[in-house]
Amino acid sequence: MARARIEPTIILGPVLYFRGEQAERWRLSVLFILDGETEPEDLRVDGVGLAVPPRHVGSWKTRHVWRFDFAVPRGAEESTVTYGFEEGTRWRVTVPGIGARVRIAYTSCNGVEDEATITDHPAPRNALWADLFDRHAQYPFHLLLQGGDQLYADAVWECPLIARWRARPAPARFEEPMEPAMAEEAMAFYFNHYLKTWGQPEVAAVLSQVPSVMMWDDHDIFDGYGSHPEPMNRAPVLRGVAEVARRTFTMFQIGAPADDLPECVWGGPRGTFSQGFRVGAFGILAPDMRSERTPRRVFSDTTWHDLPLWLSRFEGCRHLLLLSSVPLLYADTGGIERFLGRLPFRTGYEDDLRDQWRSHAHRSEWRRMLKMLVNFSRAYGCRVTVLSGEVHAGGRAVLRGGGTEIWQLISSGIVHPPPPRLYTAALERLAARPDQPMDGYSLEMPAFEESGRRIIRQRNWLALTVTDRGRVIARWRAEGEPAIYEQAI
Template sequence: MAYPITRRRDIAPLLGPVLHFRGTGGGDWHASALYVLERGDEPPPALTVDGGPPAARPRHLARHRDRDFWIYDFSVPQDAGETRVGYGLAGGERHYVAVPGLSEPPRFAFASCNGAEDEGAFAQPGFRNARWAHLFGRHRTRPYHLLLHGGDQLYADAVWTDCPSLVAWRSLPARDRLTAPFTPSMAEQVEDFYVGLYLRLWRQPEIAALLASVPSVMMWDDHDIFDGWGSHPEDRLDSPVFRGVYGVARQCFSLFQVAMDPAVPAESCWGAGIGTFTQGFRMGGVGLLALDLRSERRPDRILSERSWSELPRWLDRLSGVRHLLLMSGVPLAFVNLNAVERLANALPGQMRLEDDLRDQWRSYAHEGEWLRLLRLLGDHAVRRRVRVTVLSGEVHLGYSAVIRGPGHQIWQLTSSGIAHPAPSRVYVEILERLARGVETIRDGLTIEMVPLPGSGRHFIRMRNWLEILFRDDGALAAQWHVEGETDRLVRIVPPPPRPEG
């Protein structure tokens, strides 16, 4: 069907555009633009791109009540140097995006934890999105090419209190809650909740401006579903209501954060064939692998054997890159909190703390998988002579660490939260004490929580986001942009090993 291009001046999206990165190929930079529009009898106008191929036609993704979700796939030819490209719906507002040159590594911004368990924490005017506003200001000065979201792009924990049918379910005796059905009324209210939350949050000016001007790669964590998903007891995870809420959250994540119909997955969603959202990209000498660590999570596992069998193949698809960025919502390198976790398990009424600790790669429940991943990444780094850097959020702190093994180093860069309020000083002081020295794990592996330059401290307590640039010598320069700080906090990750021969 040929869609007519209507040149209306009254186009007012309910949401969008939200740009999603789709990779590179054939000398082009590929992206998709998501729009949510009021339901209409005619398809929306085409999307035009400066200097690009003919106008992109819309694909209908979904409908929710009186809203239609449309996706536009488009490509921009890459020149020798950076270009600035305008795009927008015909007759509507124009937006601009920076595209890196063919031989240039992209400039990245990384953020996570865009919310809080209690939205009352954002009562002070201008507080909630202050770091987003700062990021957009930096983008306008020297634009970023990709925006990486490390998890918890929204905090959906209020689903249990904002949906009347779920409130009623929570009042049932514990045994009845495990067998109660997920009713059509629940499904309707839960879908309204998630869609409404995305629309309210992503329409906020500071966030909307970035989503429209920098292509995103998003990976989910627990709060995108609800607090602790995957780390709850098995009987609760398998109950009809928990599975039902998860199913709606998954549907909305696919729609908003990946901008795809699960039945027609994006080529960059490498995990679609096994039911996960793992995504992979290569941009010249830089590779990006965003791991889905929630879809298959259980109290005693993070990834299924299906994902473990695919992981070496996913890594090999990125062979030839010099630097691999691995997105893991939960950090691979952190202080050892096993003693705290065992204590929490022994005390009554500590379920939320237990869930948070069980989420960690370093939980005693996941130690085998953690070591398995470290060995796999280390072997890949040595065999392919590639530098591996892990990007994470989740812990509401900024820090860097290094995992050293036979013939390799794996660097950990952590940044969170861009919106979540800072943790308590007491919590951070406890972690500072635990972070001292070099910890020997096993098999020749060690972890060092590397002090921040010029401070002697290991952790950034205040809210932050991370800038990632590649230098001419191949080294990675990571700078935390910290609320209230004027000093530059920069970590240089060494360049990759020289190719053999």
Template sequence: MRPANSPSKQRSRPRPAPPVILMGPLLRARGAQGATGSAQRWRVSACFLLAGEAEPPDLRVEGVTLPVPPRFLHEWRDLPPVGPVGVPCPSGILRLWRYDFAVPRGLQDGRAIYRFQDDERQWTLSVPGTAIPPRIAFVSCGGCEDEDTIEAAGLKRNALWARLLSRHRAQPLHLLLMGGDQVYADGLWERVPALGQLSATRTLMKRTGMAAGPGLESQLDAWYIATYLHAWTQAEPAAIQAGVASLCMWDDHDIIDGWGSHPAELLDSPSYQAIYAAARRAFRLFQVGMGDDDPSDTVLASAPPGFSQGLLLNGVGILAPDLRSERTETQVLSPATLAELPLWLDQFAACRHLLLMSSVPLIFPGFGLAERVLNLLPGRQRMEDDLRDQWRSPAHQEEWRTVLRILADFARRSGTCVTILSGEVHLGATGLISGPGTRLRQLVSSGIVHPPPAGLAIQLLERLAARRESLWDRLTLTMEPMAASGRRLLAQRNYLTINGQDEGDLRAEWHSETQDGTWAVTLG
């Protein structure tokens, strides 16, 4: 007889319970690693928001020999059940974890299956081949101030996310660029109890001397977590973020509407600073995948507070300046960041193409007259901060010219084709600044969820877009017609794809509710 303690009689140790995933995986692109050619690797971070304090298992990634250990990023405990309607923040202990790995790349496109060790759940990462022209998607405005208006307009919230996901499954994307307003946090005024007294005060400037109620910090953390859960756990955006590595840059609605364009005494008040701190923490953790003390490899800024980022993909450079962290009524970027901009650009001088993400369009009709009229009226007008957000606001006019001159100078010196990618205005459009030795292209795409403006607003914008403007140094600004009718604005929800061509050009196509690729432009 076998001894009672022989291996055949021993009970196997029970496997630990699989992690409870609240959100994720969220893939964040970290760029290529190694020399050009088949030895290159595609570097990625995968972030998971998990319930409980237990350390999750290692990640097994196809093509990566060793298991990938988790890295702890942040913990929240016992947050209140605050959040959008029907999406309260989960209770208990919440922890965010990050896995960093580099997948080998061949000449052709590949894929890598990844999963937790001893877990049946798995996901597939798109890995760009080193000899394949890049395939990139650009999205913005992934929510709405009041999502009831989406259904009221006869639209399905995630219809375009579903289109993008279907396209990715047919021909995998290499990189997803998320250009701002990934979430809409504005509902905090109605849903965060500690802000009740402030939200009841409709006159913004009267809020400067008012104190918030107790528990503000934890309620704000709960609000932003629940807001991200609402936006990013829905099936289509969740599947895209699990399969395509992305680079994200924020805009005002990721904080609150108009952040940075309100008067300093309002933004510096304790309640508004608490809102900004919670929004910044959520953006840093969820959108950049960056812990408290470890800068992401993509972040370029030499010092806080900026999150400006950049990376390379198969000869195409992507630069995403942070246009919110330093924004005030009188500046978009600080003088120190403006001084760094030419140095950042020089890192992409060997690229044939540079895609520069500007959350607010750089090349677009100006609304200076409308803003000046509002400034003459007493009180803080509803649209005033929206107009001041624009690069062409009178408050930012000189800085706008400075940035364009820096870009034009870089394009002339390097021979790089510079294209600006923007969202924010809930329309599709393409603009051009041209003149002796200068050509800067603007592509506008928004929103993938937010409905477009309608009626008289579109008619007015079309008339403004039809004007040909003379600038300085014999430069002209034009919004290019994108339809046989001469129409210059795409007044439908839309997203953008940018695909490399064999001859080295890029082809940009807008995909909207009723038009798929009929709006297109070649970037040569």
């Protein structure tokens, strides 16, 4: 008698990842976290002749992370294929046709610093994930770009051993070592927090059907990572916690072990996670703006050297989508930062303001980045559009000058509640001010025709359509808003 096939116990997954376009194939990976030591059977994918074998990515206790890599053939029209184990559940993924429009969803801020506070929001935590999935059911997305804070890991400081360390007086605790038991505690927290956050039905449904490109920001590590004063940044315990966050980030958000990253991670040899892709008439560049961050720097000299080389790989593209976790083009909040810096107490906004490109600490790097993108756009005839989140509101901005035009689209957050009305009103006034960041260049945050306002003060996510000629049509889906905000580029 033939032995009955046992379907693996899936703890989390599938989670799809985009690996790039290769000739007439759409390269994907899919991740499963399974319980137990048994290696899973091969994966079956429509249109892929051979069964796809598993690759072991990592483990925690008895839970093992497995990845399957495959490439789906493409035709002239988009197609939907299914994948799964031979006698188990099957899932769907939609692949764009060759030279056809590509539909993209953009999200950020999938959480909140204290999850207990989300209960005060009038709508369910994952209402916008459900909205995204409903939209996907009507007009399937081919890609999901996740621009930062896919995980809110700030509760790592509540782990018992780490909390006891944090309660000890500074600066003495900044010299204390990271004990192995603390590292074990942090690993349990991050691994289980990914399982809990991504395992929620509305989130899991999207991750299983739309391939992601993810880039981290501070909350994927802990709030303000890299922007804290240097004695804190150098503390062995903070560095040890960040190293655990790094290990789980590569496992869950890239789908690979830290020492064997996929070729789309261009920054891998340098120890960062910057990623790049070419897809028909457009490209995607997601620089890692968190790994090398200090209170005075966004990028290291090495990354500044690499950036022009990475941009040159998009020669021939008509449009480049640049993921900047923090908005590159935004209202100047430097005055607020200076005001808070003079107060004799902390308000909690200091790290967030220091994270901004327009912080007084990063202003020279900000202008350097603007000049680099303007020169690239002019030299290669490639339009640049920046996608960002982090600020818990929606908006747009445009830089004009030197014969170029760079647009900024801001969407945040898909879960994080909007800022207070008073704060939003202050932002609205700042956004209305005329701005000249460099000689010969103007920066504007235009008001939306749909509302007459510059800031979308609702939770939101962004739907993008990229045409075969590289034109981008962007639509914000804002919670409770009957109008859909739109921008064509």
